[in-house]
Amino acid sequence: MxxxxxxxxxxxxxxxxxxxxxxxxxxxxxxxxxxxxxxxxxxxxxxxxxxxxWHTHATRDNPVECDWDIQTYDYWLEILQNEKKDPQLPRSGLKLMTAYKYWDFPTTTDIWWSPYVKDFEEVNASREPIKSINKRAREGEPMIVDAMMQKEFAINVxxxxxxxxxxxxxxxxxxxxxxxxxxxxxxxxxxxxxxxxxxxxxxxxxxxxxxxxxxxxxxxxxxxMYPIRGQTVLVKGEAVNPYTRSGKDYGSYCIVRPGSGTSILGGTREADVWDETPDPAVTQRIIKYAAMNVPELLTGPDGGFEVVSVQCGLRPGRxxxxxxxxxxxxxxxxxxxxxxxxxxxxxxxxxxxxxxxxxxxxxxxxxxxxxxx
Structure with a gap:
């Protein structure tokens, strides 16, 4: 040195x-x-x-952040490849999984990143797992209209x-x-x-x-600078397929924490909110929408999620x-x-x-x- x-x-x-x-x-x-x-x-x-x-928020009109995200995706692939070659290397907590993005309406999202990720595919609502998710929907509950799938990184933070x-x-x-x-x-x-x-x-x-x-x-x-408050629920079990879902008046997601035996359910994005106390009504909303999409995690004695914790974090918005x-x-x-x-x-x-x-x-x-x- x-x-x-x-x-x-x-x-x-x-x-x-x-x-x-x-x-x-x-x-x-x-x-x-x-x-x-x-x-x-x-x-x-x-x-x-x-x-x-890894779920990019960048848009085509921000090429710098688009590039950052793709660099990260490629670098994490290298980490996993190196870990596979050498079992003695420290484990990063990264896992490449088939993840889904659902929309409850016809989407106009510019999916600019599709050439840069593995196994990207648009998924028809008649295919699994969308077909089963929609079949389980009760009267008055939203249905998935558009969907896509890709290999996406989950992180044991x-x-x-x-x-x-x-x-x-x-x-x-x-x-x-x-x-x-x-x-x-x-x-x-x-x-x-x-x-x-x-x-x-x-x-x-x-x-x-x-x-x-x-x-x-x-x-x-x-x-x-401003806080972006996010409330999440940690539950037992690792979902088969992580997802994010956009509804007309809600957002929902499930992210696996690989190797931990848990998954994160979310969530919220509340700008300029500093309060760290979880809102019980928000918790119930998160659980309600997640239950529609990851039924394999409904392992509790009452048929619901086995909740480990509920927490809030403050993202550093700017x-x-x-x-x-x-x-x-x-x-x-x-x-x-x-x-x-x-x-x-x-x-x-x-x-x-x-x-x-x-x-x-x-x-x-x-x-x-x-x-x-």
Missing amino acids: AGKSHIVIIGAGVTGLTTAVFLAEECYKVTIVAAHVPGDSSIEYTSPWAGAH PQYLLYLQERARKAGAEVIQQRLPIESGLNNAMEAAEGHAVAAGRGNADCFVNASGLGAGKLCGDQA KGGPRIGIEALDGYKIVHAYGHAGGGYQNSIGSARLVSKLVQESLSSSTQAVAKL
Whole structure:
């Protein structure tokens, strides 16, 4: 590590950890400073609350995020291929599964990603499993009209975050769990983070990466940041086929957490809502619509789901999309990487590669230019 630039990353969510992996494996000296790390379950720590799966939210008019998502899909395929070749490698918690997307109305969605995923196919409503789902619908309940299927990644989120953390550590990164004074502004937070790194024997920072997620609102005074509250239900059993379903006045999904014996049912997207308390009425709505689509999980003694927990998480929304860019501030060099909303996991590889490139540019530049997305 002698002579290598020292990068201090603020935040240990999926964005910060993925960036740490790329930078450490490129032989930078990497120190992560964060209030919460894998294994924690604070409402402030967004990444563990995710479902999560590869299900792109990007649209054709945003080619950057489309590209990030495809990069992530391809990279995860490589991870699974490597795990298959070498059983001794740490398991990532990723699984490629046949997943379905249902619509209760004729869809006009531009499915731009179909050439980039495995086994994409439009599915007629007369085929299984749509035929059986519609047959089970009671009077007054919605019916599936349009559908598609594809190979899609399901993620055991706690396992994947630990996998990223340990992979970064194996490449020489160090994780320091410390709360930074984000309310005091970016300068003070960077000074404090650097102080923790120095105290740990890591030395001064040559560049910072700000992957603080929703905390960037206070940290950077970024008024474009806002929470997107999501409520989910964790149930026993792993669904045969994950799904998302769009109704006229509701949304429903089931995401498997591979190897955990559980699946996540969802969910909601409530902008500008900070409350972390689950709403019992929302829980019942989630359960009602999920029961129509994954009957194999109805294993409870009463014929319903075996509920493990109900939880809320706050996605880091940002008006105008994620902020990925270079800033020079009072002698500090920093690359911002936050505001990925509900796309943090599928954005993660493409986003981290761009951040790595910008770190290199920042280190080689003495300009005060600011780049933003």
